[in-house]
Amino acid sequence: MTAHSPQTTPTPATAATEAGKFLGATLVVPLNRLKASPHNARKTPHAPATLEALAASIKAKGVLQPPVVEIERKRDGTPSGAYLVTIGEGRRQALRLLAKRKAIKRTHPVRVTVNETNDAHEISLDENVTREAMHPADQFEAFRRVSDEKGWGAEEIGARFGVSAQVVRQRLRLGAVAPELITAYRAGDLSLEQLMAFGVSDDGARQRQVFEQVGPHAPSYAIRRAMTESKVRADDRRARFVGAAAYEAAGGVILRDLFTEDGGGWLEDPALLDRLTAQKLADLAEDAREREGWAWAEAHSDFPHGTGYGRVWPEPVERTEAEVSGIAALAQAGEDGLTPEQDARLEEIDKALQDYGPDVAYRPDDLSRSGLIVTLDYDGRARFERGLVRAEDALRPSDPDATKSGRGREADADEATKTGDEARDAEADEGLAPLSERLVMDLTAHRTAGLRAALAAAPTVALTALVHALALQVFYPGHEQATPLQIRLVRTGLERLAPGVTEGPAGRALTQRGEAWAARLPARPQDLWAALSALPGSEVLDLLAYCAALGLNAVRDPHDRRPGAWAQADVLATALSLDMTAVWSPTAAAYFSRVSKARMLEAVTEARDAAEAERIAGFKKGDMAEAAERLVEGRGWLPALLRTAPDKAETASEPADALASEDAPDTMKTDPDAYPFAAE
Secondary structure, X not given: OOOOOOOOOOEEOOOHHHHHHHOOOEEEEEHHHEEEOOOOOOOOOOOHHHHHHHHHHHHHHOOOOOOEEEEEEOOOOOEEEEEEEEEOHHHHHHHHHHHHOOOOOOOOEEEEEEOOOOOHHHHHHHHHHOOOOOOHHHHHHHHHHHHHHHOOOHHHXXXXXXXXXXXXXXXXXXXXXXXXXXXXXXXXXXXXXXXXXXXOOOOHHHHHHHHHHHOOOOOHHHHHHHHOOOOEEOOOHHHHHHOHHHHHHOOOOEEEOOOOOOOOEEEOOHHHHHHHHHHHHHHHHHHHHHHHOOOEEEEOOOOOOOOOOEEOOOEEOOOOHHHHHHHHHHHHHHHHOOOHHHOHHHHHHHHHHHHOOOOXXXXXXXXXXXXXXXXXXXXXXXXXEEEEEOXXXXXXXXXXXXXXXOOOOHHHHHHHHHHHHHHHHHHHHOXXXXXXXXXXXXXXXXXXXXXXXXXXXXXXXXXXXXXHHHHHHHHOOOOOOOOOOOOOOOOOOOOOOOOOHHHOHHHHHHHHHHHHHHHHOOOOHHHHHHHHHHOOHHHXXXXXXXXXXXXXXXXXXXXXXXXXXXXXXXXXXXXXXXOHHHOOOOOOOOOHHHOOHHHHXXXXXXXXXXXXXXXXXXXXXXXHHHHHHHHHOOOOOOOHHHOOOOOOOOOOOOOHHHHOOOOOOHHHHHOOOOOOOOOO
């Protein structure tokens, strides 16, 4: 559309020498004869967005208000033929922008008003000072009226007013807020932030209901929470797993928040979302069962801890020499094939490698009695737990040749029994009586003493023996006694103490490390020693670290008071430079809703400042918890129990009083066991 001016009968501009006779009159002047006035009171340049909006408006409707100009004069006082824009510089620049884009000509006629009677600088100042901007509520309702009466969508309105379609949608939503709330906004009883919170939904009845419940002084996030309390956030793990497209295809409705940068929203049908989640998990479980050959498969939103599942692990696949050579050749070809000329071969090489199958696999007899469970991870992804053995399917080890999955080899056991019987028969035939139990104990006691002395002098073998004893307990259930080392690893389950902890970043990292080791270790416990002996020392230490980590318990249980262990846990945290901000965040659900208001205000003061704490001091507990979460987010704040003390060696040069935590109660500075326990 070409920019135009409304139909008028202005006097065309003649020679500059005749301009004087048109003082106070309306002229039509070519755009290229309009210049910026040095008398313009506005010195700050117009924002690009403002000029874009003006250009869009002029393109659609023409220049609605003629710029006010004065005649440019030469040194001798004669007109130069140009005009200085005293009022309307933004319109002049918007017209120049359209000319630059070829939407209009450089000589486009512009209607102007000549004013040399008043001081140019004064009228420019007057124009910018005495006018009053349109109230936002009037703007919201006007946009709504344009949409209703003209039938224009957000894109069309945005194009005509020089704003984005998203801005138009926001104004249309606010224009549809219940009239009672618009009236309160006009009167100053509601802020724009509060009005936007009510505008999350276009349900006027719900808006009135929430307004009556929370009143005009509730913070915006509390209003938004009340407006969406029966809905599911779009960043919920179920929503991310199912996906917005699948949810909407099933008839679900998503309530979009037009007033947040990420465009988040809420899913309005939790029951439908739960049904879709369960169905998708079940489909994934059944597909994996059929494709991989498991005996059974189940789907749960969370892993059913405490059910006592056993576990079998995949074992390395034995390759023939030809297969090993073929895989090596393909791998080398893949490395060499990364040149532009050979890129086409990569897919072919990958397919050929896949034909050899994985490097580890489950034994057929393990597959026939074990299954898998598919759960929903904390980040909205499906998590597959394979190789789970139900109690009724578990096999007890019948002889020392049983594997780490708990299965026995009956044939081998029979053979071992037969060999032992034959040996005893042979002794009897030769007249050799068995040694007495007392003598056996005496001799083996001496052997034990010899082994202790030898092991104490061989730290490398001692390390292997220690890791062997721990690994038997971790990876070979039922074979914990298959070591002469009397070392017991006690593992405390954390899921019952903090539901969801195993699904968090720390729990998942530990699980993945354990699964990697389980795939590397041999199937039979008898082969474990040889496997550990063949590992480099650094990898033996890695396995020791993993096993030791499983036995760590720093839980402060009031029914199991271990002050020495708690103090040592703090020392260990310092040695490890533990940063809990990487694995835990202070949210309303995880912390703030479970502590007193005083502790919430203390946290906000530490993370932000006392002014922010004072601002939320009058909130109800639920609202304060949410406010505290938002205020401390990204600040690295942690409760005293999760903080790691600095290394004393690094802070030895600091004053002694600087080492004492000012955040902890005085009793905690002198007694690490003095942390108060209280019922939630």
